[in-house]
Amino acid sequence: QVQLVESGGGSVQAGGSLRLSCAASAYTSNGYCMGWFRQAPGKERETVAILSTRAGGTYYADSVKGRFAILQNNAQNTLDLQMNGLKPEDTAMYYCAAGARRSSCPITKNEYNYWGQGTQVTVSS
Numbered sequence: 001q002v003q004l005v006e007s008g009g010g011s012v013q014a015g016g017s018l019r020l021s022c023a024a025s026a027y028t029s030n031g032y033c034m035g036w037f038r039q040a041p042g043k044e045r046e047t048v049a050i051l052s053t054r055a056g057g058t059y060y061a062d063s064v065k066g067r068f069a070i071l072q073n074n075a076q077n078t079l080d081l082q083m084n085g086l087k088p089e090d091t092a093m094y095y096c097a098a099g100a101r102r103s104s105c106p107i108t109k110n111e112y113n114y115w116g117q118g119t120q121v122t123v124s125s
Contacts, residue, residue, distance in 0.1 A: 002026035002114070004096045007065035009119030017084045018117060022096030025077035027114070028053045033105035033110055036070060036081045044087075045095070047107050049081060055103035063089075086123045093118040 004027070008020040020036070027034060031054035039045040049070035050059040058070055067085040079096055097112035099105065106112075 003053075004114060004116035005080050006094065006096050006116045009094060009121045009123050011122040011124065012086055014087055014123055014125050016086050016123070017082070018086065018121060020081040020083065020094055020096075021073070021076065022079040022081075023077065023114060024079045024096060024098065024122040027098040028072050028074075028077065028079055031101045031103075031112045033099035033102060033112070034070075034072075034079045035097050035099070035105075035107075036040060036079075036113075037097060037109055038090075039118075040092040041093070043092075047109060048094070050105050051079065051105050052103055052105045054101065057103075057105070059105070059107050062070070083121070085120075088123050088125045091121060091123050 035050040036048040071080040096116040098114040099112040
C-alpha cells in the first residue's frame with residue numbers, strides 16, 4: 001500500500017486562500033479515483049471534491065462549489081485542492097483518499113480505501 005501524504009494546511013482569515021497538496025503519484029498516474037474529504041469536530045467525514053484521474057471528471061459538494069478546485073498537478077505528482085473564499089465553516093481536518101481504478105468515480109467516502117493522515121485547516125472570522 002502506497003502512502004498518501006497531505007500538506008498545505010494552516011490558519012487563515014475568512015476570505016483567504018489555501019492550497020492543499022497530496023503526494024499521490026502511484027495513484028494519479030494509474031487512473032485511480034481520487035478525492036478530498038473533511039471532518040470537523042463532532043461531525044462525520046464528508047466529501048469535498050472528487051477527481052477521476054482516468055477520465056478527468058470532477059464532483060464538488062454544494063458547499064464548496066465555485067470556491068474550491070481539485071487539480072491533478074502532473075509537474076509535482078500531487079493531487080491539489082485550491083481553496084478560495086474560505087469561510088469559518090470550512091474549518092476541518094482535510095484528507096486525501098484514493099479509490100478504485102475507474103472512469104466514473106463514486107462520491108461516497110466508503111468507496112475510498114486508501115487515506116492520508118490529514119492536514120488541518122482553520123478559518124477564523
